[in-house]
Amino acid sequence: MKKGMTIIACAFFLLPFMLLSVHSQEDMESVDRSVFDNPQRPAAVFKHEAHNETAGIEECNECHHVYEDGKLVEDESSEDQRCADCHGPEDQGNQPSLVKAFHVNCKGCHKKQKKGPIMCGECHVR
Amino acid sequence: MHDLYQFVSGPLAWVAFILFVGGSLYRMIAMLVEVKKKEPFIFTYMSLKYSLRSIVHWMTPFATYNWRRKPVLTVVTFAFHICLFVSPIFLLAHVTLWDESWDISWWTLPDGVADVMTLIVIAGCVFFLLRRLTQPEVQFVTFPSDYFILAIVAAPFVTGFLAYHQWFGYPMVMVLHVLAGEVMLVAIPFTRLSHMIYSPFTRAYMGSEFGVIRKSKDF
Ligand code: HEM
Ligand code: HEM
Numbered sequence: 001m002k003k004g005m006t007i008i009a010c011a012f013f014l015l016p017f018m019l020l021s022v023h024s025q026e027d028m029e030s031v032d033r034s035v036f037d038n039p040q041r042p043a044a045v046f047k048h049e050a051h052n053e054t055a056g057i058e059e060c061n062e063c064h065h066v067y068e069d070g071k072l073v074e075d076e077s078s079e080d081q082r083c084a085d086c087h088g089p090e091d092q093g094n095q096p097s098l099v100k101a102f103h104v105n106c107k108g109c110h111k112k113q114k115k116g117p118i119m120c121g122e123c124h125v126r
Numbered sequence: 127m128h129d130l131y132q133f134v135s136g137p138l139a140w141v142a143f144i145l146f147v148g149g150s151l152y153r154m155i156a157m158l159v160e161v162k163k164k165e166p167f168i169f170t171y172m173s174l175k176y177s178l179r180s181i182v183h184w185m186t187p188f189a190t191y192n193w194r195r196k197p198v199l200t201v202v203t204f205a206f207h208i209c210l211f212v213s214p215i216f217l218l219a220h221v222t223l224w225d226e227s228w229d230i231s232w233w234t235l236p237d238g239v240a241d242v243m244t245l246i247v248i249a250g251c252v253f254f255l256l257r258r259l260t261q262p263e264v265q266f267v268t269f270p271s272d273y274f275i276l277a278i279v280a281a282p283f284v285t286g287f288l289a290y291h292q293w294f295g296y297p298m299v300m301v302l303h304v305l306a307g308e309v310m311l312v313a314i315p316f317t318r319l320s321h322m323i324y325s326p327f328t329r330a331y332m333g334s335e336f337g338v339i340r341k342s343k344d345f
Binding site for chain 1 (some may be wrong): 128129131132215218219222225226230236237289291292297300
């Protein structure tokens with residue numbers, strides 16, 4: 001009994017540290033949704049490195065793109081910026097709103113390749 | 127599942143919306159043509175004022191004698207119909223799909239609120255079912271098709287609810303939801319659910335007849 005209590009107490013104190021260490025891990029597990037004011041869905045599953053490896057995506061600018069005068073710039077990429085730095089809450093001409101940018105980017109490719117999730121709950125897993 | 131979902135949410139959705147809109151227009155026009163042929167004198171006393179007076183009264187809870195006579199049924203009927211229209215039209219997931227396909231979007235409900243409204247619709251269906259099973263005066267005018275229609279209406283809400291919570295095999299439930307929604311849309315013009323199309327005309331006619339001819343109220 002006493003031993004059990006000790007273990008529970010230890011676990012209780014260690015928990016914050018365990019959570020912290022998970023959080024600071026390098027590998028992205030899901031797309032950060034803190035840029036949305038009042039998120040309605042669970043964060044979308046996206047294991048950055050593993051995803052791009054299994055999907056066989058070579059170019060970073062498949063997603064981290066750069067546009068100049070409405071034209072896609074071939075050999076430049078924008079992984080130093082977040083999607084939210086350019087994509088606002090509303091559509092601006094050809095530039096989709098942030099949610100739509102994610103959805104069109106992710107779902108668009110999955111539909112085209114007939115591989116990868118396309119239904120809400122397959123990405124926003126509860 | 128990839129191909130199946132693409133099919134039911136793509137080409138099949140087109141078919142469903144075309145049948146829903148086209149079928150509704152057809153039923154409306156066919157009805158007006160019928161009236162014109164059989165009872166053209168009705169048009170001579172149709173009145174916008176009395177039509178709207180009747181429609182507004184019947185759209186307001188407890189504003190008619192009939193609504194006051196059965197308070198529980200009235201509350202359920204209004205809660206049911208309001209949630210039935212508001213939850214799918216202002217659902218975040220539906221608007222997201224419209225936005226992605228057509229670049230149109232509008233205000234949406236928080237998911238939690240939509241979820242509760244979905245439950246209200248389901249509860250309404252259960253209420254109507256129990257009413258048909260237990261009230262002798264309703265039992266008397268109930269046909270098997272009435273149960274079938276209740277099931278058609280409940281299905282998109284039950285499957286939508288399960289899909290939202292990702293219970294019981296998400297991708298399959300999602301496909302079933304889209305199918306159930308399409309069946310319901312198509313059923314509106316072609317079953318008793320067409321009361322959506324006819325009810326404004328019925329009220330306009332009753333309002334005008336009572337207002338203009340009988341100089342009284344139909345509520
Ligand atoms: C073309 C047909 C339709 C499509 C493609 C569609 C798609 C969807 C999607 C993607 C969801 C979200 C599921 C999730 O969160 O994972 C959903 C939920 C829902 N749908 Fe539909 N839907 C269709 C027709 C309908 C119709 C006709 C109705 C009712 C009149 C309806 C009522 C609902 C409701 C009430 C929910 C949410 C349930 C909840 O949050 O508790 N849907 N639908
Ligand atoms: C302008 C639109 C509509 C109006 C004015 C309307 C009006 C009504 C009224 C007056 C009732 C009778 C309630 C009672 O027994 O006191 C009713 C019942 C019902 N309505 Fe509607 N309605 C509309 C649209 C719809 C739609 C779009 C659907 C479903 C797709 C629907 C489904 C039902 C169902 C399932 C019942 C219950 C039937 C039963 O007793 O089993 N309604 N409606």
